[in-house]
Amino acid sequence: MPSGVIADGRIDAPPIRAAGETLLSLENICKEFPGVKALQGVHFNLRRGEVHAVCGENGAGKSTLMKIISGVYAPTSGRLVYKGQPCSFASPLEAEAVGIAIIHQELNLIPHLSVAENIYLAREPRRGFFVDRKALRANAKACLDRLGVAIDPDRLVRELSVAQCQMVEIAKALSLDAQVLIMDEPTSSLTEQETRLLFKVIHDLRASGVGIVYISHRLDEMAEIVDRVTVLRDGRYIATDDFAATSVDAIVARMVGRSLEEKFPERRARPTTDVILSARGLTRHRVFQDIDFDLYRGEILGFAGLMGAGRTEVARAIFGADTLDAGTVSLEGRVLDIRSPRDAIKAGLAYLSEDRKAQGLAVKMPVDANMTLANMEAVSNRFGVIDFTRHAEVAKEYIDLLSIKTPSPDQPVRLLSGGNQQKIIIGKWLFRQSRVLIFDEPTRGIDVGAKFAIYQIMDELAAKGIGVILISSELPEILGMTDRVAVFHHGRIAGVLETAATSQEEIMHFASGYGRPAGRG
Amino acid sequence: MTMTVTTPPAPARGGLTDRQKDIVQKFAALGSLLVLIVVFSLSSGAFFTVNNGMTIALQVTSIALLGIGATCVIITGGIDLSVGSVLALSGVIAALAVKELGMPVPFAMMFGILTGAFCGLVNGILVTRLRLPPFIATLGMMLIARGVALQITGARAISGLGESFGVLGNGALFRVVTIADDGFPTVVFPGIPYPVILMAVIAVAVSLMLNRSVLGRHIYAVGSNSEAARLSGVDVAGVTRFTYVLSGALAGLTGCVLMSRLVTAQPNEGVMYELDAIASAVIGGTSLIGGVGTISGTFIGSFVIGILRNGLNMNGVSAFTQQIIIGLVILLTVWIDQLRNRK
Numbered sequence: 001m002p003s004g005v006i007a008d009g010r011i012d013a014p015p016i017r018a019a020g021e022t023l024l025s026l027e028n029i030c031k032e033f034p035g036v037k038a039l040q041g042v043h044f045n046l047r048r049g050e051v052h053a054v055c056g057e058n059g060a061g062k063s064t065l066m067k068i069i070s071g072v073y074a075p076t077s078g079r080l081v082y083k084g085q086p087c088s089f090a091s092p093l094e095a096e097a098v099g100i101a102i103i104h105q106e107l108n109l110i111p112h113l114s115v116a117e118n119i120y121l122a123r124e125p126r127r128g129f130f131v132d133r134k135a136l137r138a139n140a141k142a143c144l145d146r147l148g149v150a151i152d153p154d155r156l157v158r159e160l161s162v163a164q165c166q167m168v169e170i171a172k173a174l175s176l177d178a179q180v181l182i183m184d185e186p187t188s189s190l191t192e193q194e195t196r197l198l199f200k201v202i203h204d205l206r207a208s209g210v211g212i213v214y215i216s217h218r219l220d221e222m223a224e225i226v227d228r229v230t231v232l233r234d235g236r237y238i239a240t241d242d243f244a245a246t247s248v249d250a251i252v253a254r255m256v257g258r259s260l261e262e263k264f265p266e267r268r269a270r271p272t273t274d275v276i277l278s279a280r281g282l283t284r285h286r287v288f289q290d291i292d293f294d295l296y297r298g299e300i301l302g303f304a305g306l307m308g309a310g311r312t313e314v315a316r317a318i319f320g321a322d323t324l325d326a327g328t329v330s331l332e333g334r335v336l337d338i339r340s341p342r343d344a345i346k347a348g349l350a351y352l353s354e355d356r357k358a359q360g361l362a363v364k365m366p367v368d369a370n371m372t373l374a375n376m377e378a379v380s381n382r383f384g385v386i387d388f389t390r391h392a393e394v395a396k397e398y399i400d401l402l403s404i405k406t407p408s409p410d411q412p413v414r415l416l417s418g419g420n421q422q423k424i425i426i427g428k429w430l431f432r433q434s435r436v437l438i439f440d441e442p443t444r445g446i447d448v449g450a451k452f453a454i455y456q457i458m459d460e461l462a463a464k465g466i467g468v469i470l471i472s473s474e475l476p477e478i479l480g481m482t483d484r485v486a487v488f489h490h491g492r493i494a495g496v497l498e499t500a501a502t503s504q505e506e507i508m509h510f511a512s513g514y515g516r517p518a519g520r521g
Numbered sequence: 522m523t524m525t526v527t528t529p530p531a532p533a534r535g536g537l538t539d540r541q542k543d544i545v546q547k548f549a550a551l552g553s554l555l556v557l558i559v560v561f562s563l564s565s566g567a568f569f570t571v572n573n574g575m576t577i578a579l580q581v582t583s584i585a586l587l588g589i590g591a592t593c594v595i596i597t598g599g600i601d602l603s604v605g606s607v608l609a610l611s612g613v614i615a616a617l618a619v620k621e622l623g624m625p626v627p628f629a630m631m632f633g634i635l636t637g638a639f640c641g642l643v644n645g646i647l648v649t650r651l652r653l654p655p656f657i658a659t660l661g662m663m664l665i666a667r668g669v670a671l672q673i674t675g676a677r678a679i680s681g682l683g684e685s686f687g688v689l690g691n692g693a694l695f696r697v698v699t700i701a702d703d704g705f706p707t708v709v710f711p712g713i714p715y716p717v718i719l720m721a722v723i724a725v726a727v728s729l730m731l732n733r734s735v736l737g738r739h740i741y742a743v744g745s746n747s748e749a750a751r752l753s754g755v756d757v758a759g760v761t762r763f764t765y766v767l768s769g770a771l772a773g774l775t776g777c778v779l780m781s782r783l784v785t786a787q788p789n790e791g792v793m794y795e796l797d798a799i800a801s802a803v804i805g806g807t808s809l810i811g812g813v814g815t816i817s818g819t820f821i822g823s824f825v826i827g828i829l830r831n832g833l834n835m836n837g838v839s840a841f842t843q844q845i846i847i848g849l850v851i852l853l854t855v856w857i858d859q860l861r862n863r864k
Contacts, residue, residue: 319752321752340751341751341752341753342755342756344754346754353749353752357746358749359746359748359749360749361746362746362749362812363746364813365741365812369738373742374753377735380734380735384735384736385733385735386734
């Protein structure tokens with residue numbers, strides 16, 4: 001493995017000193033790509049034994065900054081000082097060799113290899129030509145033990161949960177003797193309990209003197225673990241504060257560059273008493289059982305619960321993406337026979353998947369083609385020939401209606417931001433004149449300003465008499481946007497609560513299975 | 522890096538938008554085609570003549586017809602390795618229908634094309650219902666179709682098919698022949714061979730289908746992201762099956778054309794033609810990952826291969842060297858494509 005290129009001499013391994021000593025500092029960092037100034041004059045410093053959060057909207061430059069720290073990019077100008085020595089890394093391997101490791105949001109493990117093999121990939125302990133399996137296993141176990149997690153080093157990675165994979169990644173970083181650990185959105189797909197465990201591990205790492213760079217959209221979680229926070233906006237450095245001396249509102253205000261009075265729009269839609277969608281006895285063996293609920297016209301109904309409680313699974317089954325073993329779904333009093341998403345769409349249902357890139361968008365295709373994909377009949381004649389004039393009108397209409405920011409309708413959607421991508425999917429279903437829209441984690445990975453716009457659109461849809469279901473793991477979002485909330489626990493609805501009369505604590509109580517006997521609404 | 526909401530997304534690195542890159546790619550392929558033509562015209566006097574032009578066009582038809590089918594399949598993210606064998610089976614079936622069943626030639630050829638379409642349908646069902654990887658499904662069909670073609674003919678060529686069987690492959694439109702005073706005919710204009718007309722019509726039709734029709738849009742959507750397409754109500758299995766049926770039917774048509782040209786049905790015809798078809802699509806910018814590809818690109822790609830073969834022949838380059846050169850051309854164009862797509 002190549003060693004880090006350190007200007008002005010080598011690094012002596014210093015004894016671990018008291019927390020507070022500066023481990024890594026970046027001064028006046030600029031990074032330009034042709035036509036884009038990704039970073040301009042950014043400062044950042046990380047001390048031993050601290051968790052330092054980097055916040056900013058999508059496109060603020062967080063990823064670019066992390067790529068500079070971890071050796072993926074070289075800065076156009078500016079200084080990077082690690083342990084008192086100016087450095088430059090020619091590759092991630094060089095950064096890793098001196099103790100800077102990054103744990104990516106999309107984990108980089110090989111599913112068909114065991115945990116131990118993954119931890120020591122390309123660094124396998126050898127005995128001659130062969131892998132020393134005993135040493136491999138023992139070393140891996142030592143790393144996992146240091147984290148205090150019980151994962152069998154012989155298990156295949158594909159059998160692990162996302163949270164366990166993350167622990168394996170952290171163990172891998174520790175095995176490299178990482179002193180700087182960069183974590184990119186580590187909690188975005190973890191359940192509440194898994195997040196707890198991760199935070200405990202982060203606490204322990206901090207106590208042992210590791211400096212942690214923590215990137216997350218989940219500001220609410222930060223209070224528990226973050227010591228300092230640096231805010232970036234539009235590639236520029238805004239401020240660094242002690243977390244204790246600031247507030248979430250102040251951070252958000254700095255991120256968006258204006259004070260955001262409220263994170264949620266005022267709800268204008270009022271639910272009616274007219275049932276639009278009704279589910280009775282929905283069951284999919286070993287996934288969910290006996291799901292009953294009614295959705296009223298003009299209502300936003302929340303689906304809350306822990307990950308894996310069955311919220312997404314119920315939504316997918318209603319939409320025909322997975323099969324139901326029992327139960328009926330009726331729309332406006334008419335029982336539906338849905339066997340595929342095609343049937344559901346024809347009936348007037350729409351499902352906005354939680355994974356936009358994998359399930360929501362044809363990312364190589366342009367904005368307009370994605371917008372009309374679910375309703376091609378409306379822009380073509382009876383021979384299936386597309387009417388391009390009408391097609392362009394429709395695209396323009398919804399781009400304007402939803403304020404989608406794109407240089408042109410021809411732009412491939414993969415080049416747009418998460419918020420704009422989500423709006424394109426909403427546009428697709430609006431053009432289809434759907435009567436029930438199921439939003440699954442619609443604001444995941446979307447920046448604060450765009451979130452607000454999505455919320456406003458949801459409220460407007462409800463006001464138009466469309467039934468809206470909001471599946472969300474963020475309780476403030478559930479409390480801020482819904483009229484009622486169905487709380488899922490272990491494949492069942494544990495209770496349906498009036499949003500105005502409930503609290504995060506009560507919802508969590510139901511979600512964890514401690515709720516009072518289900519009072520189905 | 523992700524783009525901000527406030528600034529419109531800047532062009533990708535390198536300063537070119539995707540659309541500009543596509544145009545550059547297309548002109549690069551077209552440019553290399555022109556370079557080939559110029560070089561061969563200079564090196565061989567017989568190259569740049571109407572007669573040779575028609576010969577090339579005729580030679581290119583089989584690659585182009587198969588390439589058009591291959592392009593549609595590849596856009597959905599699949600691959601069809603069976604077309605070389607299917608064309609042999611279809612041609613043999615058409616010939617047997619004439620010879621053994623006494624069918625009129627047009628019906629017999631229709632029967633041959635239907636045979637190809639049926640093989641394509643089986644491929645499609647293997648891929649969509651049995652969920653076999655397209656590579657495996659069509660590899661199986663490649664062996665089976667060839668085996669059946671050899672079996673039913675006893676591995677012998679079928680000849681004595683009558684003059685009418687040769688019309689499709691050898692006839693030409695606007696052929697101008699004058700009878701000189703001595704009574705011998707002089708060919709003033711060789712005419713446009715029927716296969717060339719067929720190729721042009723089908724290329725235009727499939728290109729319109731891909732660009733202008735709902736079906737075409739769905740083909741791109743399936744290749745770009747099949748799950749997103751399914752959740753948008755696209756009949757993913759149906760669209761995928763259609764591309765295999767189209768590829769099979771075009772293979773059937775190619776088989777009829779080839780056998781008609783020789784007025785003999787050869788069960789050993791078309792070996793490795795699937796690779797030419799795939800190569801022409803790839804040279805024309807079709808991505809094997811799916812979601813990207815055009816008929817015009819494939820058309821240019823098939824001419825690149827056809828002209829290379831013809832020009833190298835005329836310059837006396839051996840068949841072995843030709844293979845090496847065409848192999849290098851494929852590697853080079855795909856490498857250029859990779860450079861284009863690199864982020």
